[in-house]
Amino acid sequence: MVSEGMAGIVNSSLILQFNIKEVVLVRDKYVCGYCGERGNTVDHIIPKSKGGETSLNNCVCACMRCNNEKADLKLEEFLKRKL
Numbered sequence: 001m002v003s004e005g006m007a008g009i010v011n012s013s014l015i016l017q018f019n020i021k022e023v024v025l026v027r028d029k030y031v032c033g034y035c036g037e038r039g040n041t042v043d044h045i046i047p048k049s050k051g052g053e054t055s056l057n058n059c060v061c062a063c064m065r066c067n068n069e070k071a072d073l074k075l076e077e078f079l080k081r082k083l
Helices: 020-027 064-070 075-082
Strands: 007-011 014-017 041-044 059-062
Touching: 020 041, 020 059, 041 064, 059 064, 064 075
Parallel strands: none
Antiparallel strands: 007 014, 041 059
16 A cells, blocks of 8 residues: 555554545645646546556546546547547
8 A cells, every 4th residue: 555655654563544535635736637627536547447546646636527527538538538
């Protein structure tokens, strides 16, 4: 979990697990990574159905509209449709 960014080592005997959704929303300042509007959901850049992990590197804040439109598309496929 530490290597995926879902936990942090506090000391040699304590590992703190993160709520990844809250961490991503705060990190991204509640701004959708796709359209720039206010976001309140988290999207997997590489969808879990296509092998993507639930990690800080593979998650981005998204608004509900973009999250629903992207669904399980890869980022490149989604961006082509947005243009």
